[in-house]
Amino acid sequence: MAGPGSRGPGMTPAPVVQDFGDRSLLVEPAACAAGFPTGWVLAARDALVAAFPDCWVVPGLASVVLTAPDPAARPTAAAVRGVLQGLEHAASRAPGRIHEFAVRYDGPDLAHAARLAGLLPDELVRRHLAATWTVAAVGFSPGFGYLTSDDPVFGQVPRRADPRRRVPAGSVALAGGMCAVYPSATPGGWQLIGTSDVSLFDPDAVSPALLAAGDAVRFVMA
Numbered sequence: 001m002a003g004p005g006s007r008g009p010g011m012t013p014a015p016v017v018q019d020f021g022d023r024s025l026l027v028e029p030a031a032c033a034a035g036f037p038t039g040w041v042l043a044a045r046d047a048l049v050a051a052f053p054d055c056w057v058v059p060g061l062a063s064v065v066l067t068a069p070d071p072a073a074r075p076t077a078a079a080v081r082g083v084l085q086g087l088e089h090a091a092s093r094a095p096g097r098i099h100e101f102a103v104r105y106d107g108p109d110l111a112h113a114a115r116l117a118g119l120l121p122d123e124l125v126r127r128h129l130a131a132t133w134t135v136a137a138v139g140f141s142p143g144f145g146y147l148t149s150d151d152p153v154f155g156q157v158p159r160r161a162d163p164r165r166r167v168p169a170g171s172v173a174l175a176g177g178m179c180a181v182y183p184s185a186t187p188g189g190w191q192l193i194g195t196s197d198v199s200l201f202d203p204d205a206v207s208p209a210l211l212a213a214g215d216a217v218r219f220v221m222a
Helices: 038-051 077-084 110-116 121-130 152-156
Strands: 016-019 024-028 056-059 064-067 098-103 133-138 145-148 164-167 171-175 178-181 186-188 191-195 216-221
Touching: 016 077, 024 077, 038 056, 038 064, 038 077, 038 133, 110 121, 110 191, 121 152, 121 191, 121 216
Parallel strands: 098 216
Antiparallel strands: 016 024, 024 064, 056 064, 133 145, 133 216, 145 178, 164 186, 171 178, 171 191
């Protein structure tokens, strides 16, 4: 008999589902191609929300955590696998809200980041503007969105070897295939390529964080 992670001809492998405390399950794609499985994670999030409306579903960069209100209400691993069976790694979905951020490419690491990517600074800027970035997850600090894109060049830009003790709010940064705009002044080790005046977190707003997982971001020249 086939096991939980097995598949028949032409079938996509079932996701990996593990206990994550007594109320939660950690869900990961069976196999990942290069880069982040953002499409799969967000499509899995949507499918799990629809299938288990009483649970909380939180997407990460390469996984989803499903949490029930109490241990007795936690879905079984088999039920979760059944909902997600056949979901492709590069699952497509309509984006959430689309945000446009104006950016000045005046960051202190712009030239260094371009060299790491094997590009001239102007070409790195062009690629950054041309990309459509997807909010894969929100975390680290309030309103901080981890943005991913399909352009592999950004995967060649690693974190800095010497993190800064203070990165100014509004800094536009790259690291490990991701982009982010710092919502507030915090320590950070990403490569700073520009600045933006966008406000990403307002504690007095009904929805304090501007970005949510599944949103799209496009950068334009300020």
